Amino acid sequence: MKRKPVWKGLKTGVPHDCLSDKCLRKWSPPPYQVIVNDDYYCPSCVLHHRNNMNRFKEGHLVWSSHVPNTFYLFQITDPQTNKKLFKFGRTQHLDSLKRYSTAELKGYDMKLLLQLRGRLETMTQIENWWKEQAELMDLFSRFSDESFHGLTECLEMDETSLEDFMAYSNAIEKSDRSKFEEWNRQYCERLQQFIDKRVSSTIGEQSNVE
Ligand SMILES: [Zn+2]
Numbered sequence: 001m002k003r004k005p006v007w008k009g010l011k012t013g014v015p016h017d018c019l020s021d022k023c024l025r026k027w028s029p030p031p032y033q034v035i036v037n038d039d040y041y042c043p044s045c046v047l048h049h050r051n052n053m054n055r056f057k058e059g060h061l062v063w064s065s066h067v068p069n070t071f072y073l074f075q076i077t078d079p080q081t082n083k084k085l086f087k088f089g090r091t092q093h094l095d096s097l098k099r100y101s102t103a104e105l106k107g108y109d110m111k112l113l114l115q116l117r118g119r120l121e122t123m124t125q126i127e128n129w130w131k132e133q134a135e136l137m138d139l140f141s142r143f144s145d146e147s148f149h150g151l152t153e154c155l156e157m158d159e160t161s162l163e164d165f166m167a168y169s170n171a172i173e174k175s176d177r178s179k180f181e182e183w184n185r186q187y188c189e190r191l192q193q194f195i196d197k198r199v200s201s202t203i204g205e206q207s208n209v210e
Pocket residue numbers: 018019020023024025042043044045
């Protein structure tokens with residue numbers, strides 16, 4: 001992706017273009033996301049609705065397999081029925097609380113129960129597993145507030161199933177953790193080489209001027 005050279009301070013979104021010719025998305029992430037590069041990828045290429053696992057095996061999105069991603073689970077209270085439900089999902093954010101507005105977090109009494117960070121492929125695998133299990137066990141329970149974006153991803157679960165689901169998710173994350181750490185290490189190395197190169201070329205330019 002390419003950041004367009006416009007920076008209007010910490011309150012205005014920063015325009016970006018995706019460079020993938022199959023995507024070409026234009027979007028303006030908030031400045032904090034631009035500074036914290038852990039959260040910093042084209043949302044169309046990396047995120048939400050693309051849950052098919054084949055994209056990690058072939059085609060132009062194979063690279064996204066290693067991108068950091070977060071799987072989360074919230075307890076959420078339906079304000080109409082007062083029922084406690086469980087909302088799962090994924091986000092690019094390191095901190096899942098940033099995925100929801102303060103009004104939603106407070107209004108629905110949302111409590112973060114589980115947060116796993118790992119490779120996008122692994123997090124997608126965990127989310128797909130939740131969906132499959134929930135369908136098999138008929139756990140989906142529609143949230144009553146139509147304006148809530150995740151109203152179809154809420155589950156009604158007993159304590160035992162909840163513990164089983166969380167234990168399974170933790171195990172999958174753990175089994176892939178060394179791979180994720182290795183990717184992160186290599187990524188930081190590449191980033192450092194890039195910075196070093198830029199610093200040395202700037203020094204070169206300065207000495208030419210003198
Ligand atoms: Zn894109």
